[in-house]
Amino acid sequence: MDLGRLGVWYAADKLTPAEWSGFIKKVETLGYGTLWYSESRGFESMALGSFLLSQSATICIGSSIANIYARDAYASRQGLHTLSQISGDRFILGLGVSHIPLVEKVRGHTYTKPLSTMRNYLERIYEDGNDSDSWPIVLAALGPRMLALSAELTRGAVPYNVTPEHTARAKEILGPNKWLAVEQKVCLEASPTTARALGRGELERYLGLPNYRRCWLSLGFSEDDLDHGGSDRFIDAMVVSGSVDVIQPRAG
Numbered sequence: 001m002d003l004g005r006l007g008v009w010y011a012a013d014k015l016t017p018a019e020w021s022g023f024i025k026k027v028e029t030l031g032y033g034t035l036w037y038s039e040s041r042g043f044e045s046m047a048l049g050s051f052l053l054s055q056s057a058t059i060c061i062g063s064s065i066a067n068i069y070a071r072d073a074y075a076s077r078q079g080l081h082t083l084s085q086i087s088g089d090r091f092i093l094g095l096g097v098s099h100i101p102l103v104e105k106v107r108g109h110t111y112t113k114p115l116s117t118m119r120n121y122l123e124r125i126y127e128d129g130n131d132s133d134s135w136p137i138v139l140a141a142l143g144p145r146m147l148a149l150s151a152e153l154t155r156g157a158v159p160y161n162v163t164p165e166h167t168a169r170a171k172e173i174l175g176p177n178k179w180l181a182v183e184q185k186v187c188l189e190a191s192p193t194t195a196r197a198l199g200r201g202e203l204e205r206y207l208g209l210p211n212y213r214r215c216w217l218s219l220g221f222s223e224d225d226l227d228h229g230g231s232d233r234f235i236d237a238m239v240v241s242g243s244v245d246v247i248q249p250r251a252g
Helices: 017-029 046-056 073-087 100-106 114-126 144-153 164-174 192-206 208-217 234-239 244-251
Strands: 007-010 034-035 060-063 091-096 135-141 185-187 240-243
Touching: 017 034, 017 046, 034 046, 046 060, 046 073, 046 091, 060 144, 073 114, 091 114, 114 135, 114 144, 135 144, 185 192, 185 244, 192 234, 192 240, 234 240, 240 244
Parallel strands: 007 034, 034 060, 060 091, 091 135, 185 240
Antiparallel strands: none
């Protein structure tokens, strides 16, 4: 499976099915290797993955991520194998522990320790799987211990809302033979003021989530950087903006 040098990430609930159909065809025509999609309050991950695979021919489709509290480990295993078989091995199962508000307030579960919960989940997925080392599973990993778990038990990691400094850290932990598909927000806008306003609008919903805040603090940002919509320094680090010539090197 070749994920390609560049992929596209998009929020699942921002498009209708008809819009998703046109979007995936456009992304595939442009030559991107993989399309990654989220799971939040709307579309269910496996069902949307099946639809996107049916609307495309060659591009890889990856969940980024499927919430492990949304289905038990065996259901995720079934979903991975079903989507892989019907698509000619074009599906990547990205898994994540999500966040307390989505897990407890939306889904009604109890949010437990992320690392041990994910390890147990993966062990259940792989149970009696003779070829499980090759299964296309990746983790939403921010901290060093979750990155190490990604390296130990999966094909790699799909970090979200991070900086190039985090990417360098992740590469070192994962090693040279693992997948590292990092989401990078981009804004094709020449005005820094306008770009920052757009960036703040996109990042606002993440600023209160403890998992992200801990990661950003570990990257050298202060609490002041993360309050009141985010400082200019924080927004500029998270969202690359400007012309194509400015954006392209940062995007990879």
